[in-house]
Amino acid sequence: MIYIKRIALFSLLLFFYSCSEDGIFIPENYNNGSETPIDPEEGETEIYFTFKSYESTFYTEDWIIIHTDDGVLLDYKRYEKGDELVFETESSLLTDQISISLFKVEKYGNNQTINVYTTADVEKGAVWDNEPVEIIPDPIVGNFDLTLENFPEIIELNISNENNLITSGWYSPSSVNLNIYEYQIDEIPLYAANEYVLTFSEDQQDFKYYFLEDVQDQDDLYVGYDQFHFFDSYLDVLLPEGSYYRFSVSGFEDYQDVNESEGFTVGKALYSSDGYNYEFLDRDPLRIGYLDRFENYATELVVFTNEYNYFFNKRGTKPDEIIVPTDINFSVIDNSLDNYQFTFNKEYSKYIAMWFDFYGEVDVDFVRFQWYIEASSGSGYLLGDIPFEITFLYPNMDLDQLLYEETNFILNEEEQILMN
Numbered sequence: 001m002i003y004i005k006r007i008a009l010f011s012l013l014l015f016f017y018s019c020s021e022d023g024i025f026i027p028e029n030y031n032n033g034s035e036t037p038i039d040p041e042e043g044e045t046e047i048y049f050t051f052k053s054y055e056s057t058f059y060t061e062d063w064i065i066i067h068t069d070d071g072v073l074l075d076y077k078r079y080e081k082g083d084e085l086v087f088e089t090e091s092s093l094l095t096d097q098i099s100i101s102l103f104k105v106e107k108y109g110n111n112q113t114i115n116v117y118t119t120a121d122v123e124k125g126a127v128w129d130n131e132p133v134e135i136i137p138d139p140i141v142g143n144f145d146l147t148l149e150n151f152p153e154i155i156e157l158n159i160s161n162e163n164n165l166i167t168s169g170w171y172s173p174s175s176v177n178l179n180i181y182e183y184q185i186d187e188i189p190l191y192a193a194n195e196y197v198l199t200f201s202e203d204q205q206d207f208k209y210y211f212l213e214d215v216q217d218q219d220d221l222y223v224g225y226d227q228f229h230f231f232d233s234y235l236d237v238l239l240p241e242g243s244y245y246r247f248s249v250s251g252f253e254d255y256q257d258v259n260e261s262e263g264f265t266v267g268k269a270l271y272s273s274d275g276y277n278y279e280f281l282d283r284d285p286l287r288i289g290y291l292d293r294f295e296n297y298a299t300e301l302v303v304f305t306n307e308y309n310y311f312f313n314k315r316g317t318k319p320d321e322i323i324v325p326t327d328i329n330f331s332v333i334d335n336s337l338d339n340y341q342f343t344f345n346k347e348y349s350k351y352i353a354m355w356f357d358f359y360g361e362v363d364v365d366f367v368r369f370q371w372y373i374e375a376s377s378g379s380g381y382l383l384g385d386i387p388f389e390i391t392f393l394y395p396n397m398d399l400d401q402l403l404y405e406e407t408n409f410i411l412n413e414e415e416q417i418l419m420n
Helices: 386-395
Strands: 005-008 011-019 025-032 045-052 062-068 071-079 084-090 097-108 111-123 126-128 140-151 156-160 164-171 174-176 179-190 196-202 204-214 220-224 233-237 244-252 264-270 271-274 277-280 286-288 296-304 308-316 330-334 342-345 350-359 367-376 403-410 417-418
Touching: 025 045, 025 330, 045 062, 071 084, 084 196, 156 264, 164 179, 164 264, 164 386, 196 264, 204 220, 204 264, 204 286, 244 286, 286 296, 330 403, 342 403
Parallel strands: 045 126, 111 367, 140 220
Antiparallel strands: 005 011, 011 025, 045 084, 062 071, 062 097, 097 111, 140 179, 156 164, 156 196, 174 179, 196 204, 233 286, 244 264, 244 296, 271 277, 296 308, 308 417, 330 342, 350 367, 350 403, 403 417
16 A cells, blocks of 8 residues: 655645555655755765756756655756756765656646656665667668569558668558459668568468568569568467557667667557557467567567556567466555555556646646656655745646546566556
């Protein structure tokens, strides 16, 4: 059970948690946080947090708020893209762990969006310097045409080179003769990396592939159905009854970094959409294909059910197995922001809970407000007071309007479960 308590509209009481024998978290005591940052007296000081901003702040007002793990406000500052903020105070005033809240406000006319993301259990002395990886686009040097001949059915086709998924989806045949289909795909972009892989699903089950080598500008290529090959190995994934899914698999050459490259897309199951209604491919078991040519892969799978969504994401060697959990028990005892309580029967490393709502009149005082809280398994996160300056600047921020939406459990480095 996770428990949060708020003492006023913009002030949150902080609670210290312990774990009972039945695995439910219960509050033991609390400490009221200070509304103003600590003013350190003379004594030994230390840097307790360093933050480098890389996200755009051109259209937003961005703040960082830092509390001790018992709710005392250490400091807060407004920042812009490119800023490096170093926070330092007297050592005796610090706790081993702190909480970091990133507060972002976007105003458009008389409307505003407020996003708050609180990360609890941050180690004292942490450095947040997550510079995004810049992927240099592969230049386009021309185009080519492709004809696929003698196919027995309508296909779901992916075309990719080592850096790009060129095109993906269901194709309508250019001609049909006695249930034999031909597909004409014109002006496919030709990139400097000019080896391509074609993949399609056989009977909506096993994927097959074919490599186009040394493609040149203005090539007019023909590939027959019998030239495609089955993959060297397949991974079968059993799906919960009534579930749907999407997946993507990319293979990487030895010289490619799996975290900084796109890779060859060697498998991708797509869905068709109509507005917000999605119709996913329905296969059981799902068969994911792999080639011996590649040692490293990016394997991504999302399984959708009425109660939860399961996420699998692995970069590196191909997975030995993927087991989609089915015996999930999750119960929200109290879904309010000031008294959130739940039970969950799976082991997890951390969770991210989200509250959301919008209120007010559009173009008058409209507010879209959401708050995420990320905390480690087995810990009770403690939220301190919002600084008075921030509550004064944004008087329409109303915590009482927030409604519980969802909780995402990070099981491990590869798996997550989002409870709807």
